[in-house]
Amino acid sequence: MRTLYHWPLDPGSRQARLALAEKKLKFKLEPVSLWAPGEDFLAICPEGLPPALMEPLSTGKVMITSARAICEFAQDQSPARHPIMPEKPAEKAEARRICQWFDSKFTGEVNGYILTERLEKIISGGGAPDPAVLRAGRENLGFHLQYIAWLLEDRDWLAGKTFSLADICAGSHISCLDYLGEIKWDSAPAVKAWYQKLKSRPAFQPLLKDRIPGLMPPRHYADLDF
């Protein structure tokens, strides 16, 4: 059985969970800390960063790490079965562009501020969140939600007509912020409609049950009709 080492509110870990679940690849979950990985985890993953997938290949067990590598690996295992990547080259490129947008730009401008201040500081004991940093992250989040709404004006899913890794990636980032009550859904109706569709997918259900001790999500977090 494959094992996915993850931290529940890490957007990269959520991408790996969603990709494996969408592909209907069975896995068991093993939680690891984002800030203080244990010796056991460091022994199999020297970088100490989830997500990390222990995959039993026919040639032996291998460790596959990073969200992008795990997601593409999951798709490559059985490209035609429950695809999470469009078939046409240009649409495939658009899905990958959006993944990089969220992993680099959205992370740098939004999650790097909000998740670092609200999670890392609290959990690793780094002190109280800095209101100025939070404000900057929230302002950037507003621009990014407008950008997602603009993409959705003539698309069913983020990269085009079909559900793809772009939705998995964006949804993972957004869902971590939603757990913290950071998304003002009333001001982003198009994004809300897309996120509702995403949230209703069977692969998404386990994420809605995540709970970090001492940090409960708002009631709407797990509500499919929020």
Next chain:
Amino acid sequence: MRTLYHWPLDPGSRQARLALAEKKLKFKLEPVSLWAPGEDFLAICPEGLPPALMEPLSTGKVMITSARAICEFAQDQSPARHPIMPEKPAEKAEARRICQWFDSKFTGEVNGYILTERLEKIISGGGAPDPAVLRAGRENLGFHLQYIAWLLEDRDWLAGKTFSLADICAGSHISCLDYLGEIKWDSAPAVKAWYQKLKSRPAFQPLLKDRIPGLMPPRHYADLDF
């Protein structure tokens, strides 16, 4: 003919140039500003961010943007011809992991500090570099060079036995820092040996001729035997 819109010292743009050149796909280069994209570029790329590839497909022209999408697209065009991705799933995953490492972690910890301070501030008129920020980026760079050296202890190239997108990605980031004289090569002999091999590849030669007006590279930048 395909056109690649790029900015010479943007690590993402360099990845796209190297990937297309390694795959021997012909393209012409069109420079765009990272900080003030013109109206013409915004009309074809609303995000305004290089790299962006105008690709004449049989179904019409398409715009492919972001380093990851362009690099994977280049490889997908002719997987077996001049491959830039290993064949085995686990090695492929390792190449993608290293790409994400450089695009997210290295960018966040090194280039986000050094390139922002030394390029963006000067070119966009944002004032003098902040010495404390530069110092933090340089300290992080030291740790990352140690990490690259550790990877190379039992590998010919960054992801394993064969040259891959991992080398293209890491080399693009490192080469921008080298243009600014930020790499202390004498303290990183294993990384230097790898970068010398990379620098000698035909695809790399055009990057060594890049010159930003008012910001000349150190003499060793273009020297193959530095």
